[in-house]
Amino acid sequence: MKTNPTHPHPSGHGHATPVPRCPRRRPVGRFLLGLSLGLFGAAPFLPGAEVNLYTARHYPGDDALYERFEERTGIEVNVVDGKGDELLQRIRAEGEQSPADVFITVDAGRLWAAEEAGILQPVETMELLASVPSPLRDPDGLWYGLTKRARVIFYDRASVDPSELSTYEELADPRWQGEILIRSSSNVYNQSLLAAIIAEHGEAYAEQWAEGMVANFARKPQSNDTGQIRAVAAGLGDVAIANHYYYLRLMQSDNPEDQEIVEKVGMFFPNQESRGTHVNISGGGVVAGAENREEAIRFLEFLVSPEAQAVLADGNYEFPVNPDAPVPPYLSDYSFREDPLPASVIGEFNPEAIRIFDRAGWR
Numbered sequence: 001m002k003t004n005p006t007h008p009h010p011s012g013h014g015h016a017t018p019v020p021r022c023p024r025r026r027p028v029g030r031f032l033l034g035l036s037l038g039l040f041g042a043a044p045f046l047p048g049a050e051v052n053l054y055t056a057r058h059y060p061g062d063d064a065l066y067e068r069f070e071e072r073t074g075i076e077v078n079v080v081d082g083k084g085d086e087l088l089q090r091i092r093a094e095g096e097q098s099p100a101d102v103f104i105t106v107d108a109g110r111l112w113a114a115e116e117a118g119i120l121q122p123v124e125t126m127e128l129l130a131s132v133p134s135p136l137r138d139p140d141g142l143w144y145g146l147t148k149r150a151r152v153i154f155y156d157r158a159s160v161d162p163s164e165l166s167t168y169e170e171l172a173d174p175r176w177q178g179e180i181l182i183r184s185s186s187n188v189y190n191q192s193l194l195a196a197i198i199a200e201h202g203e204a205y206a207e208q209w210a211e212g213m214v215a216n217f218a219r220k221p222q223s224n225d226t227g228q229i230r231a232v233a234a235g236l237g238d239v240a241i242a243n244h245y246y247y248l249r250l251m252q253s254d255n256p257e258d259q260e261i262v263e264k265v266g267m268f269f270p271n272q273e274s275r276g277t278h279v280n281i282s283g284g285g286v287v288a289g290a291e292n293r294e295e296a297i298r299f300l301e302f303l304v305s306p307e308a309q310a311v312l313a314d315g316n317y318e319f320p321v322n323p324d325a326p327v328p329p330y331l332s333d334y335s336f337r338e339d340p341l342p343a344s345v346i347g348e349f350n351p352e353a354i355r356i357f358d359r360a361g362w363r
């Protein structure tokens with residue numbers, strides 16, 4: 001496997017990762033070509049086969065997973081990692097010269113942006129269609145979900161009883177004035193959450209909701225998702241919205257300060273009596289004009305296999321998209337109703353969501 005230098009933070013999917021640098025060569029696959037009679041049977045790929053992956057997802061477990069793919073197929077995986085938006089722009093700028101075969105990023109909003117930028121090509125195989133439920137993939141096969149994340153409510157256990165919580169919609173009620181912690185509207189996670197509200201209730205309602213939320217803010221939007229959870233623990237507000245895995249990270253941490261935060265803050269899955277909790281995905285697709293198209297498809301098929309799904313999900317405390325994949329034990333406690341809204345629809349409403357945030361004064 002070729003990969004660029006180890007990035008500065010071992011977890012997270014690129015929120016603060018520098019621009020991709022020169023790849024460093026770390027070949028694994030070729031030595032193990034003889035062992036490639038695995039999951040996929042005899043590999044039809046010749047020595048020297050490779051796939052170039054541009055990814056905004058990078059966890060220690062991911063590297064081991066790529067190595068496993070190399071062992072199985074003899075296809076060498078060359079990794080370039082960076083932030084999703086930067087990689088997208090890079091593929092766009094490289095145009096037909098781009099070595100990228102597979103693009104992986106997080107959030108339906110960013111997958112939609114990749115689709116709009118024309119950097120992906122349609123791919124449909126039995127394996128991909130059977131492994132990824134239809135709401136979690138593009139209807140035209142441009143991208144496929146790889147992992148699922150829930151955007152949930154966090155609350156101060158000392159001042160809020162979970163019975164007082166119900167829906168995202170209800171958080172815009174004046175009763176929460178001065179109590180809501182949430183990051184900026186420039187963050188794609190919030191754009192996708194608002195997109196889901198537009199899809200459910202329409203534009204006018206969504207704007208009212210955004211205005212109600214702004215009126216209830218405990219502080220000017222700042223920091224990241226973990227920052228909102230920490231702020232609840234610090235008593236800056238009673239409730240926050242953030243992705244579930246940031247809390248799971250704190251739960252799995254050995255740091256006593258993180259443990260203290262988990263003790264003070266509860267996690268609540270909203271909208272269980274209605275459409276379900278908002279879920280989003282990380283996902284990927286085959287790059288338009290990919291030189292190694294077949295290898296790219298085989299790689300995506302591997303990533304959605306139950307075996308790889310277990311590793312991908314575990315790397316960031318996320319849920320697998322493949323229903324046949326095992327759910328990590330610490331996540332099996334959290335069974336909840338998911339909003340069945342297709343990820344493609346979340347993407348389509350992204351520009352509308354940005355306009356509404358702007359009008360509502362959510363900075």
Ligand code: FE
Nearest residue numbers: 012013106243
């Ligand atoms: Fe994240």
